[in-house]
Amino acid sequence: RPHEPVYVPKGNKQVVLDVPTNYLPEKYQPVASEIFSRVGTSSETSIPIKQIAIPDLSLPLSLGRRDGFSLFLPAHQKMASNLVEIFLGMRTVEDLLSLAAYCRDRINSQMFVYALSIAILHRPDTKNLPIPQLSEIFPDKYMDSSIFNRAKEEANVMPTGSRIPIEIPLDYTATDADPEHRVAYWREDIGINLHHWHWHLVYPFSGPMVVVNKDRRGELFYYMHHQILARYNAERLCNNLPRVRRLTNLRDPIPEAYFPKLDQIVAGRSWPARPAGYSLSDLDRKSDQLKIDLADLERFRDRIFDAIHTNSVRNNAGSTVRIDEKTGIDVLGNMVEASILSPSRTFYGDLHNLGHLVIAYCHDPDHRYLESFSIMGDSTTAMRDPVFYRWHAFIDSLFTEYKDSLPAYTLQQLVFPGVSVSNIRINTSGANPNTLNSHWTKSDIDLSRGLDFTPRGSIFARVQHLNHDFYTYTITANNSNNKEVLGTVRIFITPKFDETGRQLTFNDQRMLMIEMDKFTVPLSRGQNIINRMSNESALTIPFEATFRNVDENRPDEGDFQSFDEFNYCGCGWPQHMLVPKGTKQGYPMDMFVMISNYELDRVNQADSRGCRDGVSFCGLRDLKYPDTQSMGFPFDRVARVGVNSLHDFLTPNMNLQQITVRFNDVIKPRLSYKKQTNESASASLT
Ligand code: CUO
Structure with missing residues (x-):
């Protein structure tokens, strides 16, 4: 929205950021006075934004503002890490706010939200700020775009407070002719997908060490995803479906199709679908600086198996290090994902992340159709696709191989x-x-x-x-x-x-x-x-962390008068999905x-002073896993x-x-x- 100033909702009020003229995108600077007079500012409704010397943003700016952004892409990881570092390095909140206001209309919007969210979660001076749920910032990742046209129509006709919510049908991505659709309500649940996004925000696999190096993060990568699979399998059994099959052979066609029916509003494109029977192939996409052979993944897998079977890993210096019963799973988690804490990302590669990518690009492996990645390429949407669970069941089997090699509890x-x-x-x-x-x-x-x-x-x-x-x-x-x-x-x-x-x-x-x-x-x-x-x-976050029910219409339901009053951290399994x-x-x-x-x-x-919600899956902020x-x-x-x-x-x-x-x-x-x-x-x- 380049023509609008930045809005920061505060409670129910909307506040205008009063930015210096040169913060507007270049093309709007000549008409700045017109824009400012149209919006109008007063001490009641506006926050003055301090002019600062803008740091070098050339790396994050190299991705187009409306392009797809995938953390699984090494090139995008580098840009996002750089931006996170810049945000973390701002001396004061005032400077951070100023830089964020400058970046908002220039940087790729998803990278901007990702990097700013990580910075807010990790800076000592902002870590208690609640970050809005992604479903509110990018609703297009959770529902189809016809909803938005209806929403705009409603907003045009009805004043705030009298607007009728737009109903989203439960069944809109497929029919029960596809047996996998029986568990779509679970895969497509907004709370589950928000949890997954939030988990990866709290535990990013790359970025500054202070953000990545958290207590037992590799083990938690294993455990949280293992629990997702256990829950998904129980849900499948309840729906008369067999437990999920591991995606062990990368060269077999994938029978499970997925048609996401989501549009990316900013990019102006639809997420690609994956019809039944698609096969994975080597990727060579120059514009994404991406060249991966399926054989690379197979080699990484074999080396990881080797590490498990010999109880030892190779580090970047080429020496061999033993893994022990206490920390082995943590080392393996970081190695398999892979995070920058992997003993050697050169030797063991980036197995899990690259798997997401080869699946996400299987419809256009060499970019001849100029297509971008599918929903498996984005942690905010990946859990909607049945293939997510097939890939993660394979990843989980590596951890099981290791765990089964340990002695039984006495x-x-x-x-x-x-x-x-x-x-x-x-x-x-x-x-x-x-x-x-x-x-x-x-x-x-x-x-x-x-x-x-x-x-x-x-x-x-x-x-x-x-x-x-x-x-x-x-x-x-x-x-x-x-x-x-x-x-x-x-x-x-x-x-x-x-x-x-x-x-x-x-x-x-x-x-x-x-x-x-x-x-x-x-x-x-x-x-x-x-x-x-x-x-x-200990797993869940409260209902209010996922949904924002219309309290004024249902006074009875208003447990918490305002969003801000309710101190929670957004990471955690949604309360409404606790039970199969x-x-x-x-x-x-x-x-x-x-x-x-x-x-x-x-x-x-x-003792932890922050919230303790969702601790089993998300740990405690700034503390060890309890x-x-x-x-x-x-x-x-x-x-x-x-x-x-x-x-x-x-x-x-x-x-x-x-x-x-x-x-x-x-x-x-x-x-x-x-x-x-x-x-x-x-x-x-x-
Ligand atoms: Cu959470 Cu594959 O790690 O998406």
Whole structure:
């Protein structure tokens, strides 16, 4: 929007940045006075922008403002890293704001948002600023463009406050003639895609060291994506689909098609589709400075396998370094992704990232049709495509190969002396205990930040998504020690039967374990009853972090009066997707609860002062990952000898409960937080 000044929403107000004339793009500078008089500024509505000496931006400026931007492209990584470094290097917030105002209408818009978001998240003076969800800045990455024309029409006709949200149908990318479409509601969920984008913002694989080098980032790359796959597989089983097949042979045609039906408004183009049966091929795209052979990927894969099998890695200096049980998975995560913390990006390459690229360019590998990458080339959209899971299932199998080479946990590592778990239960307001209930809900997203129209003001899109009834866990634990002890409660659920209806083996159930929650509890002597609410989960971020429901229309729903009041970090699994869909008949799953000894789990560090939402997937800002156990413990390793079932696996500090996940095919409104909490009180009394 080169003709408009920069708007920074503040609460519900829109504020004009009062920029120096030479900050406007060159072609608008001669008419600056006209523009400024049209917008009008006053001390109430405008922020004066200080004139600074603009640093050298030639590298990030070398990408066209409207071109596609992909972090997976090494050339784009370099530009973005440079811009992140420049933003991080600005002395004060005032200088940062000034530079951002200068860049906004010049730099590639997606690179600009990416680099500025990373800088805001990592600068000590801005890290507590909430960054707006990407669905509000680039709604075109989440919904088809016909919505935007309807939104503009609505904005033209109706004043703010009376505008009717634009309904987005649940089924718009395909039909059930394609079996894969049965889980499209999950792949295309806005909250899930926002989580993925946010995770990669918090854990970028390249950029300044201070941004990349975080505690156990390689291991978290493995674990977070492993959990995504476990959840996706459970969702597939609920929908009568087999577990996802690994993309092991890069030369086989890919039967799973995807037609995204998204348009990039700024670039003025549609995302390319991938029809069924496309094959991958070598890439040679000069304008992207990209030349990759499939054989390169195969070589990197073989070298990684070699590292796993020999328990040692080669570093950039050419020497061999042993990997150990504690840190091996972290080294491998960085090596496979690959991040700049890889022992050697020359030797082990960039396997996962390049895989995204060869898939993203398979429709135009040599650029003869001047086509850009498909949605697999962008972490904001990649999870919509079925092939994402096939590629990540392959990546995950490398980590499994390594994990399976480690010794099983001994009984000593699993038991918690003196502590036993005698009962575990799920309570809801419904009649059936141990039942999780899912349904549909409709929620709103404010499009006005990401669309250019007048008169301005909020305009909402209304999306239908999976949701679940609020519930609580009740855990009965006994402590026969002579003193109070601290325990870590670890809750998982896993499917019971495979795609053919056969009971899953222990090893298969282990691989499908979905983490639901993890928290610390004091256990006093004798019996303890622990109650925990579903919306307290260590995985999730609250509903309000994903959606911006029209509070003025539903005063009852307004738990939090303003966005800013609600202090959250945007990274974390969306609360509305905590529970799998289940089935109408009721889908059987096993719930597993373990209380481990906190003395063995504890990480000695200061308390976190920021938000703790989404910690299992996203860690704590500026702190270590708050659990010394390997991520996925106790299911990240093969079982000890003699364990053939989950039952066999149990030690006294663990317990098991069969649960049912029942889907009710209706649209239910979301209960407010207060109502949920009231329900919880009555549910735990019953
Ligand atoms: Cu998150 Cu492949 O790493 O997208």
